[in-house]
Amino acid sequence: MNTRESQLSAFNRLLEIMDDLREKCPWDKKQTFETLRHLTIEETYELTDAIFDRDLEEIKKELGDVLLHIVFYAKLGSEENAFDIADVCNAISDKLVMRHPHIYADVHVDNEEDVKKNWEKLKLKEGNTSVLSGVPKSLPAMIKAMRIQEKAKGVGFDWDNADQVWDKVEEEMNEFQAEVQKDDVQKMEEEFGDVLFSMINYARFKNINPEDALEKTNKKFIYRFQYLEQEVQKDGKQLSDLTLEEMDVYWNRAKIEKQKK
Template identity: 40%
Template structure:
């Protein structure tokens, strides 16, 4: 059954690659798809990855599959462009990722032993650093959004033992940074306030890591919750006060906000 399904998937993938070929056909292809280059494609990846992240958090499996398809489209178009420019093709991409996975999993494809997933990640980082021949500090420079970058830096350093022992220690650090921020706010020095805010963010991200909470997921959840509550206020302002949202006083908004907080499901949203 497994082999049969694998054959079906490979057949579907071949059909998909035929579709990509048709889209890029110089004579009968799509004008938009034909115009794309590797440089123009790069901006779409971040957008699609965030859309995928949203659907995964929402738990919508059908939309998750749809967004994964969009990312596969981007990868396949880039592979086709690389093939046309004689730089690389889909075969090269598959070879590279297969080789990387085998190389970085000697406990699966070799004779090494690991104790747990943390040990796996530690060895993975050691293999990557050895191959890149970089100092640890050089390896921490990444092209990532700041929130994820901070999380990755802290996680990578934790793998070599440069880390707080418990989450209590990180909580102490958060309080320490808050005190320093409060002090700089009183002095009014903008540059120092900015620096202390950055330290505060960094400490909070470290706390989230120690609590096994992804900071981006936590922030997305809070933003979504905030928008839902604003929507509740907007949709209930006429009912409670006979005026639209933008005409309410702050006290009236606060009362509706408390109502929104106490509703597990936003019936009015």
């Protein structure tokens, strides 16, 4: 691993390259906070893909892309005399010190849960008007639900055990089925949202990350469907010409092939 000196040297090199690009590159010259925003989101998702696959080489590359965006935003901030990369680093350092009084002050904690509860209490003292104010509005709905539930738990608003949560899941399922019988789309949507929210809550109690669980199912479906497409083509057939029962033969074969790997 690199020494701290070489790490700082590498970071300084990136800052100097950013200065050059902003001055000399036509594309980099044109970028703003707004134009970079969607690219930053894309880079973040690419990083999460690499993390999900546990591809360390790809994680390294994607972290570089995300770091470039941070440096770019800091450069834009400096051009507006609002902040620079030092201000960004100092701001997060100050926050970390303040949010970890069990490390940098005399607060005692016994476990991870104590740390989380202190974190939320400190955020309220800092001026946040709500425990939930730190949940970004633009988060995907499933991740947002997870964060909402975690933050509510941080101040003690939570179920006592998983059985209670499962009872809630069943209650919401029944309410959803009742609306299905009425065929009211707006009400069905509302109740289906409640079902999903309660299922995410139950997953949390069972230490399951619902986002990861769904992504694994997505990948599984993609693998099986693409296997189906390839095998049908090998057999000289058209997928659109097959019955569902015929497709199911290939689908089950894909499941068997995956288990062998």
